[in-house]
Amino acid sequence: MGFPHRSHPRETPVLSQHFGDPDARSLAGWRQRGGYRALEQALTMEPAAIVGIVKESGLRGRGGAGFPTGLKWSFMKPGDGKPHYLCCNADESEPGTFKDREIMRWTPHALVEGCAIGAYAIGAETAYVYIRGEFTEPLQRMTDAVREAYAEGILGPNALGSGKRVDVYVHKGAGAYICGEETALMNSLEGRRGNPRIKPPFPAVAGLFGKPTTINNVETLAAVPHIINNGAEWYKAMCQGNPKSTGTKLYSVCGNIARPGNYEVVMGFPFKDFLYDLCGGPPPGRRFKAIIPGGSSVPIQTIAEAEATVMDYEGFVAEGTMLGSGGVICIDDAQCMVKQIARLARFYAHESCAQCTQCREGTAWTTKIMERIEAGQGTREDLDTLLEIADNMTGKTICVLSDSCAVPVVSGIQKFRDEFEAHITQQRCPFRGAAAGGGVATAVAA
């Protein structure tokens, strides 16, 4: 079942199978749907065997970077005498992304189960679920689910009667984009300001409270019980494209699109079919102009690039962008790219943690120039300045927020330079007051 729309026949609902089904939320309802069988089985296995299955399944991180999950888990050395921690990154703040939110709203026990298996697999007794501050309903659902799980002895000192301890804590963030960065998240969990830390040391060596820590995205952990239940081969078989990308992926689709919402498709699905068949294409009378396929931090695609894309980690890279978080932002031909990019830059300027010079100053400077161009006050030199600032902001800071701000600016200027130049030559936004459709093209062409 999809949500808020019905599942499309070409979707492969695994994680989203119970979206929109309120009965799946309770522990009883979840158990009826096969819940906690995977945990029960996992607790009888050796942790290394679980890591092996996850490795074999080809599951990769769904938060954006796509790092192989089993490999990440294998960095946690068993028997090192230190407490280990699992963090679940539920600080879903990437603009255009709302898949984790739905997992937690409809199937909170799926995440609790995933956390418990993950924690056990990496030799941790404690898992923290760090939930974005604005997520009031998911927080409530998760808190309820964890309480139920404790009451039923699924979590606690003797998880499911296995004699093994698994604790899950739900922690509410205060609402900062940067706290979705893994080390900032750990600082925030520790009660510090949510500033990213310098790496190395990596979390697997010194993470939360200075102890070996693994941090995984909600969607990643929620997929784990399915892999335990159905086996690595089953998961690996869900692949229509590059064999390095396996399983299903949830995409959050928003913007100028007929049917926004979450869609779950197998890796390697054609992006063109996804956009037009599943999501219904652009609103009536409009055409797609650009797609940001993986949350706002990935390069913007022209619609031609998007239509040629195969939806997996490698496929998006081949078309000049990244799979990222799977937040698909659709932009149609009635929208001003300069305005859209200025809005994105403003977001990053607001969310920069202010540690690194290039990010603190660069995001704000970029925003000011972008807004000036949008207001018709730009010059041709501004475009060169923007590109140079972007170059200065790329690859030089502690985390990638700075790079993320530079990405839409650079790809925007490269791919939609005519719109920037129209703003400069006409000294106004050509889209302002212009009629949708043909009027816009004329405006830009002039």
Next chain:
Amino acid sequence: MTDRKMITLTIEGRQVQVPEGTSMLEAARSAGVLIPHYCYHPGLPVAGVCRMCLVEVEKAPKLAPACATAVADGQVIHVHSDKAREARTGVLEMLLINHPLDCPICDQSGECELQDYTYAEGRKSSRYREAKRFNPVEDFGGDVLYVPNRCILCTRCVRFMDDVAHDPVLNVSERGDRAVIGKFEDQDLTHPWAGNVVDLCPVGALLSKDFLNKARSWDLDRAASICPNCSQGCNATLETRDNVVVRIRPRPNDEVNRYFLCDEGRLDYRWLNRRDRIEYPHVRRDHALAPVEWEIAVDAAAVALRGRQAFVLASPGLSNETLFLLARIRDRTGGRGAFRVRQGAEAPLPGVPDLALRADRAANGRGAELLGFSRSETPLEGLRNGDVLIVADEELAGIDPASVATAVARAASIIVVGTTLPAWASGAAVVLPVANMAEEDGTFTNLRGRVQRYLQAKQAPGLVRPAWSALGDLLTALGESALYFLPSDVFAALAAAVPAFAGLDYDRLGLVGVPVAGDGAATAAAGALVGAAP
């Protein structure tokens, strides 16, 4: 030192060998290569936020922050390659876009790292065409003023208060380019060591209220010195303008004060500029003190001492050299000597072992003890009828004047060897005006027995001479062959005569000092240091 593995790498074409775990920045420093930086400070935990120290490492995809990256074997690091230099120019441009560029009215001008690096590697002009961010000046309490418009958010001040002072008063407030250094509500920078944030600030964002608008840094003369205000013996730099001390700042010494100086030490320097000094030698003639030539005054002092025992009331703020010569006069006449140390509250700096503003508010109480003076709260107690009282730069401030007068009345006569003439000693027979510590070279012994040199920072007024010089003449007049032309001559005599100082050499004290012999744990180190010298 545990035997750590040594790493060999190349920095700017120079082969460098450093222990494993050393940062690139420190490795470069050991090779004499400065990697420009702002947030890094050797006395603070690494933050890695200013991104100024990015360097190019061959075969690495990205530039590396030198302060936060450990060296690896065989690395080849470029500090002045195009890529690294462009990155720094980029950082400088970003740091300056919202900076008011108000160097002409900024106290930091001339000693500002933002200014220095911008001159060296910054862009010639700014591309920034937008309005600059503005935040009003804030009083941080204590001696500190915050000018947020000049701030580059290196967070040295925050880290100092958190990790060294253990008094987390400062924070980074807000995010993005709205960020400023904030102060927690109802808390001020009143920690006794908080003033260090002013020195730590690489730009003109944190200013000393005391020094505000007092001088341009290039108008200052500087002398390596020792803070004279307590027995810790923090290494310091005395800065003068037109022969007036206007600022004391810490001078790094890992053995004593690392990079720090307490607020009392910083702010208590005005006594070095006192205007109520005695500027000429005086002798008593017709019931009044009359100015005379030095020779006449020295002879008069010798006459007064003849056949009598001296009682030396010594200041614990005098140099080892002066105290040594006073001890010679004391011993020569079979007399005694005492000193009193003014007390104050002890204030440690928790992040640095064995560093505190000490209760003993004088620089050389330890030296006075080693030279046989007895410490007493009522130092005149030992003064006997018929003694000659030598008042060596001691005003006995805070002691009831009536009781002082009663005690002083026991003296046959009074010889004042001092910077000032206290009212209770106005009946002195001879007054020998001497230099204060800022006006002479000398050494102090700190509470751990470390002998440290200080250099002359300003000229003495009138006919004033260093006390060691005047006392040398007096000893000669008393019949001793005591020819001292330099403080090092006195120190050599001291080292030869006093076992505690045996083996020490004035020149080899250098500018960081050496522990005295026989002083507990310090002995071995002292022996090694002296022994190692060529």
